[in-house]
Amino acid sequence: MRATSHANGKDLSKEIAALKAQLEDLAESMNGTGQSMVARGEEVVEDTLKAARELIAKYGDTAKAIADDTVALKNKATDTLVEQTEARPLTTLAAIAGIGFLAGWLCRRQ
Numbered sequence: 001m002r003a004t005s006h007a008n009g010k011d012l013s014k015e016i017a018a019l020k021a022q023l024e025d026l027a028e029s030m031n032g033t034g035q036s037m038v039a040r041g042e043e044v045v046e047d048t049l050k051a052a053r054e055l056i057a058k059y060g061d062t063a064k065a066i067a068d069d070t071v072a073l074k075n076k077a078t079d080t081l082v083e084q085t086e087a088r089p090l091t092t093l094a095a096i097a098g099i100g101f102l103a104g105w106l107c108r109r110q
Helices: 002-087 089-109
Strands: none
Touching: 002 089
């Protein structure tokens, strides 16, 4: 009986040693996979940043020109509104009253 338990103990220790080796192999494999995933993630981030920089370089000047044109148009509209208000104060007052009445009527219906 003692010989049987001794043989089982040897088999068990061999299995434990095999399991340890497999765990170490698995750990090394997972470490390599993790590193490759991190490297791939860094590549994707770099590609995204490169694409964003190219987009900014391509459309940055156009966007700035559009913003400048918008500011100029706003200033012109403001100047025109002030001129019309000074030239025709009663018409401006009537337009404001009409807009207020229309807004009140639309809000009341809902």
